[in-house]
Amino acid sequence: LNGKMAVVGCETQKIDALIAELGLKETRIACYNAPQGQTVSGPAIEVDVLLNYFNERDPNTFIQEVPTGNIAYHGKWLGEAFSTWLANKFGPVEAKTLPSAWRSTSRNKAFGTAYLVDNICRPVYFQEAIESLPQGATVVEVGPSSGMLTQVKRVRSDLTRIRLVEVEKASSTGDWRSRLLPWVVEGKEIVNQESIRLQYGSRYPSLWDSRSLLSRFLR
Numbered sequence: 001l002n003g004k005m006a007v008v009g010c011e012t013q014k015i016d017a018l019i020a021e022l023g024l025k026e027t028r029i030a031c032y033n034a035p036q037g038q039t040v041s042g043p044a045i046e047v048d049v050l051l052n053y054f055n056e057r058d059p060n061t062f063i064q065e066v067p068t069g070n071i072a073y074h075g076k077w078l079g080e081a082f083s084t085w086l087a088n089k090f091g092p093v094e095a096k097t098l099p100s101a102w103r104s105t106s107r108n109k110a111f112g113t114a115y116l117v118d119n120i121c122r123p124v125y126f127q128e129a130i131e132s133l134p135q136g137a138t139v140v141e142v143g144p145s146s147g148m149l150t151q152v153k154r155v156r157s158d159l160t161r162i163r164l165v166e167v168e169k170a171s172s173t174g175d176w177r178s179r180l181l182p183w184v185v186e187g188k189e190i191v192n193q194e195s196i197r198l199q200y201g202s203r204y205p206s207l208w209d210s211r212s213l214l215s216r217f218l219r
Contacts, residue, residue: 003072004044005030006051009037009062015050022049030074032125034154039066041075079121086117103129130155138162 008015012029015038019027027042027050040047054061072078095112098104105124108115130152133139138160141148149161 002044002070003042003068003075003078004047004070005039005041005066005068005072005075006047007033007037007039007062007064007066008050008054011036012038015040018050018053022053024050026076028076028123030072030123032123032127033151034127037062037151037154039074041072041078043072043077044070047072073120074123083117083121086120087113090116103132105129126151127155130159133159136160140164 012032015029019040024042024046027040027046029038030041031039033039040050051063051065054063090113093111093113093116095110095114097110098108102111104115105126105128106115106118106122107125107128108118126148130139133156136158139149139152140162142164146163149163152159152161
């Protein structure tokens with residue numbers, strides 16, 4: 001179960017056609033990022049066949065492998081092998097309809113066990129979610145890679161992009177609060193049942209670091 005993920009700089013139709021032409025049974029587009037950029041996922045031996053094809057036939061195509069610890073997130077075999085196991089680990093989380101403002105990249109309409117599992121085992125649709133944002137909206141990314149903001153830039157030109165964290169660069173609370181004004185409201189944190197239910201990092205510590213956890217099983 002040695003998996004691989006890689007970003008390929010071309011449209012979905014071309015990638016899907018090549019996957020079918022090359023007979024790759026377990027490889028698929030895992031992340032629909034932008035019109036000219038998708039992430040593929042599958043067994044390393046199959047993904048390498050696809051990447052080698054591009055390198056030989058279309059060397060100008062942008063290709064970048066994604067460091068995932070040999071785990072093919074959002075891939076077919078990951079879902080087949082681990083979806084039931086993950087669901088049992090998360091436990092029965094009662095599904096509740098998401099608010100209309102929530103933009104799910106996994107096309108789910110409710111938050112529950114299936115939502116959590118699908119975000120790991122099924123494809124994610126970044127471009128679709130970005131296109132659904134209101135005109136002139138502000139997008140804030142907390143993660144250090146700014147991978148989402150990169151896709152936002154490729155899909156929409158009318159959105160304001162704010163990154164809160166930069167790799168190996170110190171930042172203070174005041175820095176990012178000033179960038180988020182006037183959306184930051186000072187006041188006491190309100191913890192209600194809804195906010196507690198969404199904090200699954202603290203509720204499922206064994207799954208929060210899913211990369212190392214899955215790596216251990218794959219070894």
